[in-house]
Amino acid sequence: MSEPILEMTDVSKRYRAAGGFGRGRKGFLAVDGVSLHVERGEALGLVGESGSGKSTLARMANGLVVPTSGTVRTDGQDIARLSRRGLRRLRRNVAMVFQDPLASLNPRQTVRQTLENVFRAHGETTSTAELAALLESVGPGADYLGRYPHEASGGQLQRVAVARALALKPALIIADEPTSALDVSVRAQILNLLADLQRDQGISFLHVSHDLAVIRLYSDRVAVMQRGRIVETGPSDEIFRSPQHPCTRALVEATPEAELPA
């Protein structure tokens, strides 16, 4: 019962060098022997500078990227050993929210079609009332069902992306820089929405950001990543108050004064 919703053990990812520019024939080790876990109901923040391997790690957590070595378990099951049915269940159980909602939604599909397709992909039907309720639970009114992505603001679109992630009642949501592409004015709203989902529905989060201020406010625990490795982990406030690793210190120092703890 108490096994973590996500457990990654000694996971590495080596990308093959495309054309071999400057990275040698062995390719590039984007993630280098990382172990981390997310407890049920927990929000783990993964923070690190750009290019440190956060997105690669996040994508390995739900099977979008296959590790070169190491094991990934969700709900106690090794995802490399899953049957087709098991993989489908994994996709239900672990949902993703990406950085850019406009890029992650099909421009030729209305919001209704986007949401319907999620149900259809898992052999389920749904009603207009259910779709409207789903959408309303994250903000946009039911009138958004008929809209195309270009007919909504970035903030509303990211709410649609959250609705899509929630459609099949996942246990874990992986949010990869979910507010980095949004106007500053709506960032807090989206982050609060995610925090509400964690609190009210007990959904676990792997929250990826280059911004430690965001991670600190919206995560119970933090893992700091640098050049493919986790260099420090701990409770958010502790990491912020007394960062041990130089990389963590640099991230804390890069945080605006106003967001430092009193």
Ligand SMILES: Nc1ncnc2c1ncn2[C@@H]1O[C@H](COP(=O)(O)OP(=O)(O)O)[C@@H](O)[C@H]1O
């Ligand atoms: N598909 C890929 N092929 C080759 N290299 C990649 C690929 N995806 C990412 N990388 C490289 O791996 C490193 C880590 O990238 P990424 O996981 O996106 O980091 P982050 O999300 O922390 O910015 C970067 O140097 C990036 O250029």
Ligand SMILES: [Mg+2]
């Ligand atoms: Mg990234």
